[in-house]
Amino acid sequence: MSDTPPAKSKDRRYEGEAVDITYNLKRCIHAESCIHNLSAVFDSKRRPWIDANGAAADEVTRVVATCPSGALHTERKDGGVGEAPPAQNTIRLWQHGPVQFHGDLEIVGAAIDLHDETRATLCRCGASHNKPFCDNTHKDSGFQADDPAAVTVQPLDPAGGKLKITVNPNGPLTVEGPLTILNTAGESIYSGTKTWLCRCGGSQKKPFCDSTHKKNGFQAE
Ligand code: FES
DSSP states (O other): OOSSOOOOTTOEEEOOSSEEEEEOGGGOOOOOHHHHHOTTTBOTTSSSSBOTTSSOHHHHHHHHTTOTTSOEEEEESSSOOOOOOOSSOEEEEOTTSOEEEEEEEEEEETTEEEEEEEEEEEOOSSOOTTTTBOOSTHHHHTOOOOOOOOOOOOOOSSOOOOEEEEEOTTSOEEEEEEEEEEOTTSOEEEEEEEEEEOOSSOOTTTTBOOSGGGTTTOOOO
């Protein structure tokens, strides 16, 4: 698999000799893992704030792969190894915040068609202005989500494979493929191959959809 999806028109490209870095501002939720882990390349006080020649291409690729939102990607120009999907698809809940997907992702549906993605943080409060992506509006809207307790789950077989996320109009995310959902402590709460995740913010069974979106008038678009 190639290391990145092709750069979208909304992406800004920072060219380096061995690796290019692309950045999508609208998908960035300012987790700042890049700045904390590789300040020679990522420095918000510098202009431009990204210097793709600031570190070895392998190090740039490694750190970019820790960007949870998928706002950052790399494109190797030196023939080096690019980012690969992890061996397992995981969905991690953020406390009173989005769901973080990490895997071999395909995101399709309402106004979106994204293939060969590896990382994304998707809105589950229902208030983002950039749905299906999180834009940190949950911090202002007071979104609260109880953290589900850990459950014993069976290891997936096969562990890997494509994870298809379908964004349903004014409804949940349909997630199909081998996946494990982790609570905010990193403990497993679900393992399986198909589920529906709430993105209206109203479910009483978060992170799962319980059809509340049909009653609360959720309008995603
Ligand atoms: S999307 Fe929230 S309950 Fe269905």
